[in-house]
Amino acid sequence: MVDMRSEEILPLITEAIVEVLPELDGHPFAESDSLEALGADSMDRAEIVMVVLERLDLEVPLVETHGPRNLGELAGLLSEKTSARAR
């Protein structure tokens, strides 16, 4: 796995959300959803990102994943990170 597009990363994010917040199993996720609105507190949000980074086998500081306001933006940012690694 080298360079991943954000469409490929989005399902990994929703899987991670369900792993951290099992009550959201079966929830219809949209790119515009924010983790906060989905009920994730600050620790949940960090854990969701950590799970995705682990699945992507991506070693980047968590602080570099800070900033996205919704799932689509997070997928986009992580896609850039995988591209940076591929180069």
Place this chain on the structure above:
Amino acid sequence: MSRVGIEAMNVFGGSAVLDVAQLARRRGLDPQRLDNLLMREKTVALPFEDPVTFGANAARPLLDRMSPQDRDRIELLITCTESGIDFSKSVSTYLHDQLGLSRNCRMFELKQACYAGTAGLQMACNFILSQTSPGAKALVIATDISRYHLEDGADASAQDWSYAEPSGGAGAVAMLISDVPHVFRLDVGASGTYGYEVMDTCRPAPDSESGDVDLSLMSYLDCCEQSYRAYERKVEGADYRDSFQYLAFHTPFGGMVKGAHRTMMRKVAGVRGGEIAEDFERRVAPGLAYCGRVGNVMGATVFLSLASTVCNGDFDSPKRIGLFSYGSGCCSEFYSGVVTPDGATRLKETGIGAHLDARHRLTIDAYETLLAKSDFVRFGTRDTTVDQSLVPATRPAHGTGPRLVLRAVKDFHREYAWVD
């Protein structure tokens, strides 16, 4: 072998305390999320309390137990705070005066957010180890307060920030550092540091705090891992799961430490499943007990957790404690030391738990009145007389010794008094 560390220490967790569940009900906070904070009570700084009174009240019981000769060997006083009261004059000058220390004593203040206390401890230990003044002692006082005031037009949607109110505390820890480290013997050289520039939480203007909860948590977690990895590179055979019988963390609130521990056990120790929760209860929870009764006391917090670990843990034989200190901005450190049965007995004799039990319990209405009046001495106050109305009600239990209170400010100079 180099012997250095904490000869004696004491915690001052304030004169008054508020039940966090009451505050949460008043603010309409989600009870589930509140439970995740692992907070029971928070210390509330009263109008006659400031970083000087907190620091003095932590240190005085230590000094009262020393002989005049020993007190005169305190040749270094470091105050560690992000709640300074003057850009130039340090809190250490007032503390030096109120504690009656020798005039042949170096004094200054140190700042690096919540890392300041560890920076002070390490600098003091290096002073002792350097042997530039054999037999000398150092006094390190970490003291911090947070004040909350209701501002007009405050952003009610700042959901996460509203969860900072229950966890923001006030308190101080005083530590006597010497080459007879009865309470905590530092593992000299066993330390990993990690830091970089980040704008996570800060105090950019007098009497105000600002921050990004997510960024701060992420930075804390990054540092927790990286400082430990730096420690591991320096200490042959270090193992996160087995080398430390207890872990004391900088504790903004207990839930954050629970998450950090879970992450470390997964990523660094390679542990999954039920063992993580069992390990948390055994190695981490003893250190959270006092933190959950005081709140975040910034630079002093990691030592509040250390004291809690020693007083609530089982020290029937010498035990190694791993400490993680993090200060926004940021600098962090993972280091360790050993506590013996004698050290645990000595610390328990200072009666920290009894002091926390004896604090005055504010009603939620009394707390709201304090907030609304915002009757504390603001940074830069030139002249004022400080409201003493809560002094009698918050009087400490009989036999616990005098307490320092702030009386007035005259031409910027703060005036204090010891009251029984």
